[in-house]
Structures are given as structure tokens and as C-alpha cells.
Amino acid sequence: MNREPDFADDFRGSGLSPQRWVDHYLPHWTTPDRSRARYDLDAHGLRLRIDADQPDWRPEDAPLRVSNIQTGSHAGTHRHRPDGLEIRTATATELLWAPSAGRVEVTVSASLDENCMLAAWLVGTEHLSARDAGEICLFEIDASAVTAEATVARSGIKAHADDRLTTDMAEVTIPFSAAAPHTWTAAWGPDGTVIGCEGRVVRKLPQAPGYPLFLLIDLFEIGPPSGSYPKTARVHRVRGWS
Template sequence: MPAVPPAPPVPPPAPDLLEFDADLTGPELDLEQWIPHYLPQWSSRERTRARYDVVDGVLRLRVDADQPAWSVEYDGSTQVSNLQTAVRSGPVGSGSGQHPFREGLVVREAQADRRLFTPHFGRVEIVAAIDGIDEHAMAALWMIGIEDEPQRSAEICVFEIFGRDIADDGSALVGMGVHPFNDPAITDDFEQVRLNADVREPHRYAVDWRPDEVVFSIDGLVRKRVAQSPQYPMQLMLNVYAFPPEAPATAAYPESFAVHAVRGYRAE
């Protein structure tokens, strides 16, 4: 069997291109950087409020056992703590809102248009340790279109890791790629790549988003290339999901992971 060629390195971005650097000095997050709610237009700001701690320069995003399901109507018992960098919707009763993840969504609480960080090409990276989730949870950083027009809706998944895909030694399958949703110019190109390092320790997950491609890397090494690219501004979605199991199975709350940095660099 021929040897698998080593993954090529990704050059580091120039420091002067940095335009987003998450403030993790604590004890609260900068609300000029993050909106601490998950798609509140399909539920409410109260029900979608994130839970987290920021201590010693590390953000721990978590879901607690007593946290309400974010949208019983549309997503059953799923619990989420999410930070996003923009939000918008149409009026209550309309179907206009970001990330139409299923058919029949109706705006339940209208959201004013807020755009805190909405890059259009460039690099987005996170340093994270997936150290506190079990088989009933998932951690992720992804990007979605603002959807000021319905077709501007694609997703770039920087990384997603399900607890069920973490081995006893900490190696794991890492999801990355693009999803079209309502963007006719994008075709689904998503896969799980194996990381033979301990994901419970900090690693750098990044995308270099270019006009003609999206390049995915882990710790500076290319792991996937997608030869297509959303052509409009996108926002960040940083979250931990919990999927409560049916009794008698139980989940190990809190479900959480540690974020050491989130940065965005504009394109050269």
C-alpha cells in the first residue's frame, strides 16, 4: 500500500490582518463581540440564553442538567449553549430567519439586525480542548450566512466533534466541510477526518476561506479542501449541544468544553 503523503502546512496569517480576537479576560464576555443566544428567532432570547464561565483566560461553554430545551417546538429536547456574532429575523409569524435547519420554521420572537463580526473571506480559527462532553453531546464552531437574502445561507463547519466519536485515548473523528442549506451555488461537501491526537488537549482548528475554495486545517496542517466558496458575509456560531437520552440512560452534566482563543483575520 502506498504511503499516505503528509498533510501540507498552512502559513500563519500576518498579525496585522487580525480583526477579531475574543476577549477571554473574564469574568464576563464582551457583548460587543458575542450574542449569547442560539437562533433566538425560532424560540426566545430567554430560552436560548447561553451558560458559560470565563476564568484565567479560558471560556468554558456548558450545558447544565436544568437548562431548558432551546426550542421544544422545533428541536425537541435538544439543549444548547451558543455564542454567535450576528442575528436577524423577519417579523413574528414570518419564516424569515437565519439557519432554516428544518421545514416549517416560524419566527417566534423577532430579532433586530445586529452584526458584530461578519467576515467575508479570511481566516477563522479556534483553540479548543474538547474535554468535558460525553456520548450525548457535541462541540462545534461553524459559520453561517447572514441570510439577508434567503440563498445566502450556506454553512462552513470549522470543526464539530461528537463525544461518541472520542476514543479512550482522546483521538477522535473531526467533522469539517460545507453545507448548502438554501444556497444553490454550494453542494454538500462534508466529512469526518481522524485526528490521532488527544482532542481533550488544546488544538487549533481553522479555516482559510478564499473566493474559490475553503481550506480546513488542524494545528496548522491541511486536513481538507473544498473547491467552492460562499460569496457573502458569514457569522460565527460557537456552541455545545446536549442530546438528553431516554431513561434509564443518563448524561454526564455539565456538558462542556474549553475555549482558549477565537480569532478572525481579514483576507490579504
């Protein structure tokens, strides 16, 4: 982009900006003690944590713990499970950054901790229609898929409840360790979606959601507690253009 971003954060302030981020993972589907992110900030950016005493996101999904930041909230966003999701916490609609088309850059260092996954994705807000549920998945990186020489990630589009889209996810290999800082990008609009990593195009798709999307960045622990804590990943910088 040849202009300044509409949304930018390098996490160098004294705290997480409430004008940019909600520090809960899909808080409407669970309770605040379960959705609240564990994190800290330092000179290297934001460190997402899974702590030893952190509860599962929902009892029904155990074992699954998550620390997440997202660029807004709406009661109903991402109804991604067919097995009884219900609104448990009243959540105001906050559209802090929710572009319908544009570009985003996310610079991260993935986790190497057992059973962890770092992910970044754009998902339909659904505040206009429950049909607006599609997702652009920049990456899902399992700690077990990171080596010193290469990393395997999953990337693409998930349709969810949007019958105008087709789920198209694929594994991509990047030729370096994702535990080091690196930048993922997504550009989307009427001509489709392009996902890249460190200047390389990793997915080019002829489809894109055409409605407001929230950005979510999250560290998951998928599996029973094990190993040492905290388990961590870093978010160094985010920039976005609407």
C-alpha cells in the same frame, strides 16, 4: 496572516464582550429562556455548559439543548429545517463580525460528556438574501468520537438553501484527543475553502460562500438528559481576519 486580527478574544475579561458576541443560539427561532447560553469564564477561557435544568432549544426539537455564542444575529439566519421554523422572538440585525472572505482560528477543548457535541461553523447571515445560507463547518466533534489517541470529526461545506453550493461533508481523523486544547482554522474566498487542525490541512474544497458569515461556537446535548451535570467544553481563543 502577517497582520493583527480584525477580531480577537481570549475570554480573559470579566464577562463576555457584547461588542463581539451574542450569547444566544439563533434566538429568533425560539424564546430567550431556551436560546440563552449557559457559560462561565476563568483563566482557561470560556466554559460552555449544559446544565441539568436547561430547557430544550425548541420544544419541537426535544431532546436538544445548546449553549452557543455567535458573532451577530439576524431574524432569519439559518433556516435549516423544513418543518415549520417561525420567528418567535424579534431580533435586531447585529453584524458584530461577519466577513465575506478571510480566515478564522478557533482554539477549543472538546467535551467528553455523554451525548454531547462541540461544533464551530460559519453560516450565511441571510440579511441581504435568504439564498445566502451556506455554511463552512470547521468541525463537529461528538464526545463518543474522542479517545486518548485520536478523534474523529466532521468537517466541510453545507449548502442549505444556497443552490450555488454543494454539500460536501466528510469525517476526518486527528491523531490526538480533542479534549486537550487544539486549534482549528478555516480560510475561504474566491479560490475555495481550506480547513485545518493544528497545522494539518484536513479539508480542501473548491467552493466557498461569497457573502457575510457569522461564526457560531456551540455545545449541544443531543438526547435525553443523562449522566452528571454540568456537561462542558471550553473555548480558549478566537482570532479572525476579514
